[in-house]
Amino acid sequence: MLLLSRAVAPGLRQACRLKSTPARLCIRACCTNDSFQPQRPSFTFSGEFVDIHPGGASKLMLAAGGPLEPFWAHYAVHNQPHVQEMLAEYKIGELSPDDKAPSVLKTSDPYADDPTRHSALKVNTQHPFNAEPPPELLTENYITPNPIFFTRNHLPVPNVDPDTYRLNVAGPPGGQSLCLSLDDLYQFPKHEVTVTLQCAGNRRSEMTQFKEVRGLEWSLGAISTARWAGARLCDVLAQAGHQLCETEAHVCFEGLDSDPTGTPYGASIPLARAMDPEAEVLLAYEMNGQPLPRDHGFPVRVVVPGVVGARHVKWLGRVSVEPEESFSHWQRRDYKGFSPSVDWDTVDFDSAPSIQELPVQSAITQPKEGETIEAGEVTVRGYAWSGGGRAVVRVDVSLDGGLTWQVAELEGEEQRARKAWAWRLWHLQAPLPAGKKELNIVCKAVDDSYNVQPDTVAPIWNLRGVLNNAWHRVHVHVAP
Amino acid sequence: MLLLSRAVAPGLRQACRLKSTPARLCIRACCTNDSFQPQRPSFTFSGEFVDIHPGGASKLMLAAGGPLEPFWAHYAVHNQPHVQEMLAEYKIGELSPDDKAPSVLKTSDPYADDPTRHSALKVNTQHPFNAEPPPELLTENYITPNPIFFTRNHLPVPNVDPDTYRLNVAGPPGGQSLCLSLDDLYQFPKHEVTVTLQCAGNRRSEMTQFKEVRGLEWSLGAISTARWAGARLCDVLAQAGHQLCETEAHVCFEGLDSDPTGTPYGASIPLARAMDPEAEVLLAYEMNGQPLPRDHGFPVRVVVPGVVGARHVKWLGRVSVEPEESFSHWQRRDYKGFSPSVDWDTVDFDSAPSIQELPVQSAITQPKEGETIEAGEVTVRGYAWSGGGRAVVRVDVSLDGGLTWQVAELEGEEQRARKAWAWRLWHLQAPLPAGKKELNIVCKAVDDSYNVQPDTVAPIWNLRGVLNNAWHRVHVHVAP
Numbered sequence: 029m030l031l032l033s034r035a036v037a038p039g040l041r042q043a044c045r046l047k048s049t050p051a052r053l054c055i056r057a058c059c060t061n062d063s064f065q066p067q068r069p070s071f072t073f074s075g076e077f078v079d080i081h082p083g084g085a086s087k088l089m090l091a092a093g094g095p096l097e098p099f100w101a102h103y104a105v106h107n108q109p110h111v112q113e114m115l116a117e118y119k120i121g122e123l124s125p126d127d128k129a130p131s132v133l134k135t136s137d138p139y140a141d142d143p144t145r146h147s148a149l150k151v152n153t154q155h156p157f158n159a160e161p162p163p164e165l166l167t168e169n170y171i172t173p174n175p176i177f178f179t180r181n182h183l184p185v186p187n188v189d190p191d192t193y194r195l196n197v198a199g200p201p202g203g204q205s206l207c208l209s210l211d212d213l214y215q216f217p218k219h220e221v222t223v224t225l226q227c228a229g230n231r232r233s234e235m236t237q238f239k240e241v242r243g244l245e246w247s248l249g250a251i252s253t254a255r256w257a258g259a260r261l262c263d264v265l266a267q268a269g270h271q272l273c274e275t276e277a278h279v280c281f282e283g284l285d286s287d288p289t290g291t292p293y294g295a296s297i298p299l300a301r302a303m304d305p306e307a308e309v310l311l312a313y314e315m316n317g318q319p320l321p322r323d324h325g326f327p328v329r330v331v332v333p334g335v336v337g338a339r340h341v342k343w344l345g346r347v348s349v350e351p352e353e354s355f356s357h358w359q360r361r362d363y364k365g366f367s368p369s370v371d372w373d374t375v376d377f378d379s380a381p382s383i384q385e386l387p388v389q390s391a392i393t394q395p396k397e398g399e400t401i402e403a404g405e406v407t408v409r410g411y412a413w414s415g416g417g418r419a420v421v422r423v424d425v426s427l428d429g430g431l432t433w434q435v436a437e438l439e440g441e442e443q444r445a446r447k448a449w450a451w452r453l454w455h456l457q458a459p460l461p462a463g464k465k466e467l468n469i470v471c472k473a474v475d476d477s478y479n480v481q482p483d484t485v486a487p488i489w490n491l492r493g494v495l496n497n498a499w500h501r502v503h504v505h506v507a508p
Numbered sequence: 509m510l511l512l513s514r515a516v517a518p519g520l521r522q523a524c525r526l527k528s529t530p531a532r533l534c535i536r537a538c539c540t541n542d543s544f545q546p547q548r549p550s551f552t553f554s555g556e557f558v559d560i561h562p563g564g565a566s567k568l569m570l571a572a573g574g575p576l577e578p579f580w581a582h583y584a585v586h587n588q589p590h591v592q593e594m595l596a597e598y599k600i601g602e603l604s605p606d607d608k609a610p611s612v613l614k615t616s617d618p619y620a621d622d623p624t625r626h627s628a629l630k631v632n633t634q635h636p637f638n639a640e641p642p643p644e645l646l647t648e649n650y651i652t653p654n655p656i657f658f659t660r661n662h663l664p665v666p667n668v669d670p671d672t673y674r675l676n677v678a679g680p681p682g683g684q685s686l687c688l689s690l691d692d693l694y695q696f697p698k699h700e701v702t703v704t705l706q707c708a709g710n711r712r713s714e715m716t717q718f719k720e721v722r723g724l725e726w727s728l729g730a731i732s733t734a735r736w737a738g739a740r741l742c743d744v745l746a747q748a749g750h751q752l753c754e755t756e757a758h759v760c761f762e763g764l765d766s767d768p769t770g771t772p773y774g775a776s777i778p779l780a781r782a783m784d785p786e787a788e789v790l791l792a793y794e795m796n797g798q799p800l801p802r803d804h805g806f807p808v809r810v811v812v813p814g815v816v817g818a819r820h821v822k823w824l825g826r827v828s829v830e831p832e833e834s835f836s837h838w839q840r841r842d843y844k845g846f847s848p849s850v851d852w853d854t855v856d857f858d859s860a861p862s863i864q865e866l867p868v869q870s871a872i873t874q875p876k877e878g879e880t881i882e883a884g885e886v887t888v889r890g891y892a893w894s895g896g897g898r899a900v901v902r903v904d905v906s907l908d909g910g911l912t913w914q915v916a917e918l919e920g921e922e923q924r925a926r927k928a929w930a931w932r933l934w935h936l937q938a939p940l941p942a943g944k945k946e947l948n949i950v951c952k953a954v955d956d957s958y959n960v961q962p963d964t965v966a967p968i969w970n971l972r973g974v975l976n977n978a979w980h981r982v983h984v985h986v987a988p
Contacts, residue, residue: 276925298925298926300786300925300926306780365902365954365958367902367904367913367914367915368904368912368913369904369912369913369914369915370915380901380902381901381956383958384956384957385956385957385958386957386958387957387958387959387960388959415957416957421860421861422845422847422860424847424848424849424967430967432848432849433847433848433849433967434847434849435847435849435850445756445778445780446778446780472967474845476861476864476865477864477865477866477867477896477959478845478863478865478866478867478975479867479868479957479959480867480962480967480968480977481962482960482961482962482963483962483963483964483967484963487904487910487913487952487960487963488960495958497960
């Protein structure tokens with residue numbers, strides 16, 4: 029509930045000897061729900077925090093003039109010791125119960141209606157739900173079964189009624205917008221394509237080992253592959269009257285998932301990609317022959333082959349063509365890469381492009397870190413993938429930490445030129461050097477632009493822990 | 509001149525106790541021109557060498573049944589100690605002067621008619637001419653002046669009469685071929701584009717420092733940028749009746765430069781790239797506002813933005829659309845990347861794709877290796893580029909060998925999305941840590957697919973020394 033309005037800011041500023049200008053001193057207050065955060069019964073925090081909020085000032089401003097509880101409930105991922113520690117520094121007082129006002133926003137658990145999930149998933153956060161398949165399941169099949177496909181939700185899962193569902197496609201200036209039911213969408217030619225999705229934060233946990241980052245602690249499973257089917261975005265845009273234009277433009281997507289203020293998840297891709305039939309961007313309604321599971325965007329999600337997962341907007345509600353990228357937090361204030369020298373004090377999100385195509389990637393799924401393997405021979409398995417439709421042309425494996433290399437066998441069919449949207453699984457069977465007590469297994473992939481993976485994590489470390497495509501390393505013991 | 513035909517092979521095989529089958533025992537003989545190779549007046553060498561010839565058996569077979577002199581003259585790059593040493597092992601005897609037969613092929617210097625060159629160029633080989641601008645000139649201008657643009661010739665420079673020049677463009681099956689004069693080519697819409705060309709062997713000398721490779725010892729200057737103008741290849745192909753087809757196809761180019769058997773330089777690119785107007789592939793007749801210099805393909809060369817230099821065929825004589833890649837040596841038996849584990853005994857050229865798009869690259873042109881710089885402040889300059897039209901989004905510079913990084917300033921305009929065909933020059937001005945006696949300066953670039961450069965050379969080492977895009981490192985002393 030609101031305790032301190034902007035009007036009281038100057039006084040508080042003085043009291044707290046803050047350096048911020050009054051305009052920036054947007055005082056927030058928090059009177060937490062006892063059952064939710066019993067360890068912090070009530071506190072307020074100050075304006076300086078606005079400037080350094082990891083999610084950006086815009087996200088924090090959503091709560092200005094209102095209670096924080098619904099945000100705590102939505103961004104439940106914040107309910108961690110390091111966040112509490114960080115906030116403690118900004119505590120400027122406690123509220124008298126007399127000052128409390130009744131909340132007008134819903135504060136019940138917005139995740140209560142989330143679907144049930146497969147127990148094999150390694151859960152990263154429950155609210156919002158983020159989980160990955162364990163390595164031993166990840167590459168068992170070329171196509172990841174729907175129940176264990178990695179899930180990256182930013183907000184509660186909306187419960188969409190397929191009968192009343194409508195997709196709004198804004199028309200060009202002067203033109204008419206489309207309002208498509210599912211049946212309308214089924215009337216477009218059905219297009220199928222096998223696509224690997226990868227979160228920008230895949231393998232973040234390795235980056236954290238070098239130096240702390242902020243983000244979900246993904247292991248190597250924030251990547252999965254499915255056969256998607258749906259209407260091509262270019263067909264739908266064409267029906268709405270859109271054409272490629274000379275100037276740069278962007279197709280903006282909005283999800284039906286939203287935060288307590290009604291702000292939806294959003295992202296955008298360049299119009300040139302959206303309009304290119306060869307880019308095979310889909311408005312997908314099927315995943316591996318089934319209607320999309322709720323966690324993966326039922327009834328319709330965007331699938332953008334070769335592009336970071338964050339642009340594959342789920343529970344798609346609206347599509348529009350704009351002169352600029354989506355103004356969504358996730359397009360402009362997240363999912364960008366920075367130099368290792370950039371920290372939360374110096375980061376300028378406008379200075380880096382939004383992540384679209386991802387770099388070449390590979391990882392070892394067998395054996396696992398710390399495992400003890402039999403002497404004699406080792407079988408190493410894993411995946412390799414590159415963004416932008418670039419094919420994987422080779423995977424090198426080292427058993428000695430990168431001193432010498434062997435070429436792994438790529439499984440499955442040759443990939444389509446310029447449309448290698450899905451991963452290649454690979455394996456290497458190799459005799460073990462006699463007397464070896466441990467192995468430092470390493471893999472690295474090469475794509476058809478001959479891009480390679482960097483040797484180490486430190487030089488690509490970045491404050492959000494995205495884009496970790498350093499060589500993957502697994503240390504194992506050899507049974508005597 | 510020919511001394512030993514295939515017919516005498518079985519006898520020789522027995523005499524030499526060679527293991528090769530008679531079919532593979534293609535005896536070659538060489539009676540060298542005294543003025544050319546006085547140190548090896550005459551020798552023959554045996555069939556086993558055919559299998560391990562670095563240039564592949566096909567290249568060696570060109571001389572079967574004929575004299576070697578013209579080949580020695582053309583591939584004058586072979587006239588080096590390590591080649592002579594290698595050949596000495598295969599010497600199986602010397603010819604009696606009575607056995608010598610008169611040569612029927614021209615043995616005079618095929619390079620006699622090569623153009624004169626700018627004295628600033630650092631010559632790598634004279635015959636064929638291969639040279640690069642020195643680092644201090646390379647990034648002085650965004651556009652490389654024609655006289656110092658790096659030159660990579662594989663054969664002697666043809667002397668083409670522009671009045672009689674004709675470009676043959678093979679038509680589709682059942683269609684008609686085009687035979688285009690320069691004036692015909694000028695009738696197509698003139699298209700201009702600024703493109704950086706880079707040799708696959710750029711920075712090979714750093715690879716050699718780790719472990720010997722075979723190839724021209726390029727420093728960091730086998731890269732240059734020009735404003736090219738000409739007809740778009742897609743327009744010319746369309747006029748010849750070609751269309752994009754569902755099946756994979758390739759546009760094959762033949763140069764007017766050829767070896768003594770008349771085999772021209774050749775290469776190919778995928779038809780999809782050739783037919784895409786957005787890929788801006790040119791049949792260029794102008795370089796920086798001038799007719800092409802002879803060293804750069806007068807009167808017409810191919811320019812394939814974002815693609816390795818080897819496909820930008822010079823002195824273009826013929827264009828055809830084929831179901832397979834060019835059968836040229838340079839398409840199939842060279843300009844491919846391999847694992848560090850592959851050596852000349854195990855290499856399988858068919859196992860790797862021909863290099864087309866190149867990976868992200870950067871290098872430091874100032875200060876130079878070993879230089880002594882003033883204390884106080886250092887200015888680091890260099891270039892960065894990536895293949896496939898991917899823009900350079902950041903260059904990181906380290907003064908301490910890669911432990912800490914600073915972001916360099918990118919010069920010039922923002923690059924066009926998906927069409928960043930030319931390099932970005934960059935610089936960093938930074939104070940020097942007090943008391944530093946030496947600096948290990950390092951640079952690494954990031955492109956808009958967030959591909960990065962690998963840390964070190966060893967893991968990307970390959971037997972031909974191509975594709976070196978490891979961090980560029982320069983060690984300098986600081987004046988006391």
